[in-house]
Amino acid sequence: MLEPEIAAFVARADAIYPDNTASLPTVEQRAIYERFAAAFTPARPAGVGVQNATLVTAAGHSIRLRLYAKDEGAQSPGTLLYFHGGGFVFGSLDSHEIVTARLAADTGLCVVAVDYRLAPEHPAPAAHEDCLDITLAALDGRLPFGSLPAPLLLAGDSAGANLAASVAMRLRDSGIEGVAGVALIYPMLGAEPQSPARETEANAPMLTLAGVRMYSRLYWGDAAPPVWTVPIEASRFDGLPPVLSIGVEHDPLRDDARVFAERIQAAGGEAQLWIAPGLVHGCWRALETSPGVQRMHDKVCRFLLDSAGRRVR
Template identity: 35%
Template sequence: MPLHPQAQAFVDTLAEEDRPSWEELGVEKAREVFLTFEEMCGDAPELARVEDHTLPCGLRLRLYSNHATAVPVTMFFHGGGWVLGNLDTHDAFCRRLADASGCAVVAVDYGLSPENAFPGPIDDCYRATEYVVQNAARLNVDASRLAVAGDSAGGHLAASVAIRSRDQGDFPIALQVLLYPVIEPNFETPSYRDFADGFGLTRENMRWFWSQFLDGQAGASEAAPSQAASHEHLPPALVITAEYDVLRDEGNRYAQLLQRSGVEVQHQQHDGMLHAFLHFAGIFDTGMEVGQQVAAEIGRRLR
């Protein structure tokens, strides 16, 4: 399918502006630029509860809920290549997710790489999830009905937390929601070759993000959810991918890997779409529509 007209307009604008790439900007400047994308993120509905919490270890969380009573909870881990992003960059998405799902959402401000390299972001997200489970009554959420979700690198973190939770048995996860997830550092898939440049997220962007995440470590296979010793007995998965995305093939293959391992999987590839179309729902109508569908599915599964 050809690029959706809104996606075509986006890539045309990128070509005209000819902005420096993330790797050309470097870590600090890239983080500053990423913060300027707020206007592309879409509506941010008012909610009954939006609360910032800080764990004893210093990790920050933001809780979103439209309910005074305890409702199921979705842990959300933001994208940005493990290098970019914070609670504010994905605030609008989390508000819409809480509003449309009827569940609470807890966003995690995990430590960024390279300062907090692998496995640091995974450790942070797992620790935050464990904290929410242990403090559910104080936070007024129902952590017995728990999902983990994330977009892009956040999808990698959600998949990793699901694997660790199964292995360690600290808390049950009812659903993993992987939105165009990063799965493994294989830069030679057909989607990496076909969309290497000119479609937003590039192959060189991802090489750079992975290098920051691993920070010189030789643990690429350990960091890849696809390389886990087993994928059996993992939580049901909702996997969303985009046709014109370098990450498309690894997301599709991970959905297939989970299915072959006996995991219940609902997988949707959205043709004509680019990476981050859900995050930037302010400029992609499909992102707003699919975001509402994802939220409704989370609500149906958890409630």
């Protein structure tokens, strides 16, 4: 059963999206997505400033970044790289400001939002390569914001959670340390969702199984995905930083969060799992109105601060 406040959120979202949205060209769908995001984005929290910059990767790709930080003089406990959701197809620095600005305000972390390349213009593994390059630059002190505080944390929602998990695994495989924690919110961790939510929540509000498969085709195509871009199918789950994996009840991706956390735990790693009752995919936008989302947000903030306070692996 949907939380009442989430039912109202879903109704408001449905009113923004035309019935024929899925049949429109990608550029038009992106415009609708940005209008939808703007409708749920409040004013930036007082005391949080922003700085925009661009980093050119070694491959020559220009990646826009946005730093959210509390006023000068406030001591930050660390830096968070945030990878937005949107199925690898939608999303921007603006679309997820309700998340990134509030994370900066509520944790004091320096939050860097990453505007990676999108599909279908840039298929797999473009988004993954961009996020890996930005993470390596952050670890090396090469982000264009001057000196940012250690330790480094990673987080993302939906497809962005895939990016965060994939980058953490790639760093582990390369023997690169420095990430203190990874937060995954309603993650999309493979090309196909895990059961039983894949079946029981196939027609869930906000995201359907058909929608997940559409995004998968647009990013990965019909060929087998590059192995490192599907973290739930990894050959090993040990050696990772602490992970928070949050699924939501009414979401075909719900069990991606569960299976990933269970595999980390079985490998002897540290993974916290929470399945949020009454919530739907994309619900972080209902932070201003939903008690359940506020609880979810608080869990993310506590995990990030706890992870920042530990010694990095």
